[in-house]
Amino acid sequence: MRRIIASWIDYMICMFPYFTLANVRGLGIAGEDIRIIRLVVYIALLGYLFITDYWLGGLTLGKWILGIRPEWHWEEGKARLVNSLLHTFLKFLLFVIWPVTLILYFCLDRQMPYDKRLGIIDQTPPGISPGKTLIRVAISVAVWLGVVLSLSSVMLDHTSKAQYYIVSDQKIPSIYTVLGKQKLKHGSSANNPKRSHAMYQYAIQGDGDELVDRYTEYLIQNEGFVRNTKIEEDGYRFTVRMLEREEEYGRKTIIMLSVFGDQLEVYLSCTSK
Structure with missing residues (x-):
């Protein structure tokens, strides 16, 4: 044995x-x-x-x-x-x-x-x-x-220096591309036929709200995302930005940005109807 x-x-x-x-x-x-x-x-x-x-x-x-x-x-x-x-x-x-x-x-x-x-x-x-x-x-x-x-x-x-996040077949400019290098602490992902998602958690220095606003503005102006303010105002005790973009074949890409303390969390999801 x-x-x-x-x-x-x-x-x-x-x-x-x-x-x-x-x-x-x-x-x-x-x-x-x-x-x-x-x-x-x-x-x-x-x-x-x-x-x-x-x-x-x-x-x-x-x-x-x-x-x-x-x-x-x-x-x-x-x-x-x-x-x-x-x-x-x-x-x-x-x-x-x-x-x-x-x-x-x-x-x-x-x-x-x-x-x-x-x-x-x-x-x-x-x-x-x-x-x-x-x-x-x-x-x-x-x-x-x-x-x-x-x-x-x-x-x-x-990974923290990569240019894009990739969820399903969608390439989305990363935090590194828009805001510069931030320390990546943790991440996870999962894929199934109906939904692919990934989560990145960064340790940030400086004003987290300002960083989130800059990244949000970039995605709206350059990547075709729109804000879902209804969800953002849903009683969160920390800063939240919710972005959505309609894709081909009835799919939707969702990005949720959250700031709590000195941490910035980026959650990405690509779903199909």
Whole structure:
């Protein structure tokens, strides 16, 4: 079972940055397809598995954390390269079909289907002390979170400088284009057949009401939006600007700008009737 847990640790080490970057990229501001990031992460996962197979004898971070020491008897040269490539592909495949992998693992007496073919023997030596395991887990989590948070910070900074927000197929000039760089703190997005929406939260300096009025005026004069003052006067305790624009095929783009304290929130939605 330790091999299965180690495999999941390796999988999450590679995939957690994807989920983080997907959330940042999911803001819909830059225009690249999220599938590109997914493909890059999958390639990185394959590269990680191959490197640990070919140069480290199969000692992945997950196995190191759990104290597993692989015992592989592979010859150098072409045979090692072929075995590493084959093991990388098979292990990746078993990641994808993990429920089937669990069944096979226990049916084959706690072995992977490729163990015998690739000469992989017992990889589960006597366990290390719980204290050492906890220290390794703590170190790994700290490094892992550090890398992920650094990537998130870089992506947020990059996203904050994009020229347009993209919601469905609509491109709308961003806060950066109209007001200059503002610090992007958070964002999220979601898409379904009837509605696509995104939310951006900025930390602002200066008069938030003035910034919102400047951005509102720009969208009205240059992008064909109109204000919905009826909703703006609906009892909000903070500054709100509601903008709407009719699109083709009965769709409507809505932008809601809110200022509370030192934060500016931009909410965009594209709906269909």
